[in-house]
Amino acid sequence: MRLGPDAQRRIAVVLADVFGEPIGVARDIAKFLDGYLQRVPARAALGLRVGVWAVTWLPFALIGVPLPADALSPSARARYIAHWTHSRHYLLREAFYLLKAVALMGWSAHPAVRARLDVGPLAVTRDRAST
């Protein structure tokens, strides 16, 4: 299962708002999501892909604005994302939580993020491992 270029572009706009990161970092996170979808079992990939679709395309259902999430104004998008994260409906909250959890793995792998947080390299190098 894949996350096509258009879907990546749209979800990157949302992720940039969620994590407060520049759009370039968010695009890399969306690319990570695409790679992740290709490596996990079909059932999990389908769940995540549906989650990405829903977060992209449900502004009308949740805040009554007939636009995809990436086309919302920043304030409307913030209100829209808050609907997901604070929803009374477990499935909505959980879907967003799942997306955030996977996206965070791509976020934390980003060199700019790791440098900013000063948390060291993502992976050990073989030289270090052999000490």
Place this chain on the structure above:
Amino acid sequence: MSHGKDTDAADFVVVGSGAGGAPAALALAQAGRDVIVLEEGPEVREQDRGQGAAESLLRLFRDNGTQVAMGRSVIPVLQGRCVGGTTVVNGAIVWRLPEDAYERAFGSIGAKDAIPLAALEERMDRIERDLSVAPAPERLLGGNGSLMKRGSEKLGWEGHAIRRNVLDCQGSGRCMEACPTKRKQSMEVTYLPRAVALGARIRADHEVRTIDMSASRAVGVTGVRGDGSPFRVAARLGVILAASAIQSPCILRRSGIGPREHVGSHFRLHPGTAVAGVYRDPVRLWEGATQSYEVDEFRRDGFKMEVVGLPVELAGVRLPGMGDAFQRAIADYPNMAVWGVQVRAEAEGTVSPASGRADLRYTPERADMETMRRGVRRLAEMHFAAGAVRVYPGVHGGPDVLESPDDLGKMDDLPLDPRCWSLISSHVFSTCRMAADERAGVVDFNGAVHGTRGLWVLDASALPTNLGVNPQHTIMALSSLLTERIA
């Protein structure tokens, strides 16, 4: 690791290479038996070690880290799927089975004569010598462990450095990514090589699907390799299932073996969650032992607390806020301590085979959630005692953040609906539980499946109940003890 000669028969076939399978393979090999160990997952290569949380989940965990138990809420259930099993990706915690847990598990089913505590302790002594078990030294407590120590001492709660199976730990904080320096004495670097040296053959990427039976005797196994090709291995003397409390019942169910009302039933967990505290001084979660200190003051009340060196991506998922608020919260990560609580839950669920996976059904009982709530309350209290300036409980419907000990009362009103919590478990039990006869369980006091010959279950699924402590040590001791009788 040498795989030895590729034949299709052995005296014993051991299914699974983790805490249950590896000691069984070693005990059989030491007794001079011809053994083949079949492991569904891959071998752990040098380049698989210490590659970060995402790569570790994708390469070394069951279902690439996506396995969940479904019920009223979704609970991730983490298990290793590689040569060495979960011992490769756990926190290296070695807990001797306490007497009260022994009584609850084995005393309650009348198995104390068949499985004396002294016999288990004798095996535990040996295992501890074999795996270089010792308390985490002061230098490896890290900021996370040192703060829990400070908080528990201030409150007068019983706590101690975690006893770990690590030899000359380097404190890289990557236990759950497969130790990058191979200092963790997990099965792929200890018991399995020893078994191979005695002639055992390890076959990675071999998923056993069914047990072959002839006149109620197990005579072999069939399955598929990682490349999709089928295989069969004949067992001249017997088959030992040690594929975990999730896979072992699935294999029995697919094979139509064992009392149907018990195989895959009585599925128990230690559901847990974590609470983060932010401190004035750097904590640096990524330094020191991944899990170095624990507090067992409340173990007899049903929960146990331990530090968890979560990487930033896993710590971040629990933080509230987005955009600038998320950035402000995550900027605290270097100053963050993360402590977990795990509950000896009373709830029982089920495990059954589904297409290409296991179907896990589980919902904590209300009493379990009450215990969970008490546990996170205690964690928050301990954070403040240790000097935290704020605490993130991470429970939907509760406060996003606690700013002072005066806020602790808010924890008493946390909702008990599991859908409001981010629960997780890595300890699974009892799906082929031990019992005197097949009216109450799947295996007898020797681990043999009731109504069969030459078939044993020697992993956490055979444990009569959950233990309330980290189970690797008990699983290994029980497997060693019972395999010595089989061999």
